[in-house]
Amino acid sequence: MKTNSKRKIIIVDDHLLFSQSLELLIKSFGDYEVIERFENGKVFIDYLEQNNSTEIDLILLDVNMPVLDGLSTMQWLKDNRPDLKVIALSVNDDEEIIIKMITNGAKGYLLKDTSPEIFKEAIECVIEKGFYFTELVSGMLINKVNSDNKKICLKEKEIVFIKHACTEMTYKEIASEMCLSPKTIDGYRESLFDKLEIKTRIGLVLYAIKHKIVFV
């Protein structure tokens, strides 16, 4: 199966220190070569569009990047190059992101505090067998399919309202900002309190921040 040429890997990561260092690490494994490095999803996609016939064995994709992040890049890959194998790399173990990366086709998800040995194993595994999941990730997948039935879904208007609720505006001001009656806003509030199992606007703010609806 394997030819005498080395496996071709691409790194997409905005942390230049990391990506350049990682290239050295990968080289030290012997069987691999890093053919390209990109500092965000945008330049990587540009490259793919220019060079759509290049042979690529594996992509190491950082999740947190400027311009075009790992998730958006993964979504593009799912639609345009589902043949490419991707291992997502990230510093955080945010369940939501991990699930999304995998449902968009990532073949593995590694934290950056993974040991080089595991890392090497993951690369080999994805290239040979097609996937590699750590216990952390498998656990999340199982956890997800079990709790997927009662997922809370917020409508667009509700999201807008929540964002406004996370400011010092009064409900009355929010209503006029959204061109709705204060009473309608009152309705949004009440149904959200019910849905999210909270009792006060403070609870709503905490929920919004925790679930990354608003950023601080």
Next chain:
Amino acid sequence: MKTNSKRKIIIVDDHLLFSQSLELLIKSFGDYEVIERFENGKVFIDYLEQNNSTEIDLILLDVNMPVLDGLSTMQWLKDNRPDLKVIALSVNDDEEIIIKMITNGAKGYLLKDTSPEIFKEAIECVIEKGFYFTELVSGMLINKVNSDNKKICLKEKEIVFIKHACTEMTYKEIASEMCLSPKTIDGYRESLFDKLEIKTRIGLVLYAIKHKIVFV
């Protein structure tokens, strides 16, 4: 000045992929060797206490680590080993953290998306001249000394109150929780609104989260 032996560097970073890769990068520069790597501040300090006479030319210290983070480690170094030169490494440019790292004696602060060339320059500069600051960091330092006069300082009771305010408790409940009259709580609230230039409890919650008084 320089002997024929290489400069001795220690890396403290929980991202094993990064730290091992970085070691390779540093080696590739030629003049340096990584004599030890640690995965958090605690094990690093343990090492220092066991080997207090080891010659160390430079420490590369990650800011975000489990167990004992970069800031706490820096504080320990300031008190116990102010002779050691440290370059802080981080993915985020949080002004507060940067300032704190530097006031605790860090000789440089680099983002992980720094290019390897700048990185090499920073290492050389810190070892030879004693410090290296990027424009980003210098800008923050200037910005800081200009606004340092009106620094907000919160008292312990106020902090406790703020933490309670970031829950769904009413002020009355907070008062009884803190064994104070609701009126006293009202006084805290009013003076904080004034001090922090906010108008509502929502503003207080946002302030608390932004300034890491409470965590979400």
Next chain:
DNA sequence: TCCGGCAAGGGGAAATATACCCTTTTTTGT
């Protein structure tokens, strides 16, 4: 030592803002 100031803790009262419940009108999808 006395006195003024100041900070912490507490109070009254009034104006808004929030929260909750229930009903009516309008839109919308099919």
Next chain:
DNA sequence: ACAAAAAAGGGTATATTTCCCCTTGCCGGA
């Protein structure tokens, strides 16, 4: 055309915010 949402209103009870005042204790200067 009809049921289901969405939008809006009425009314009321609490909570929050604002403003001004009072006591007590402590500390530093005259």
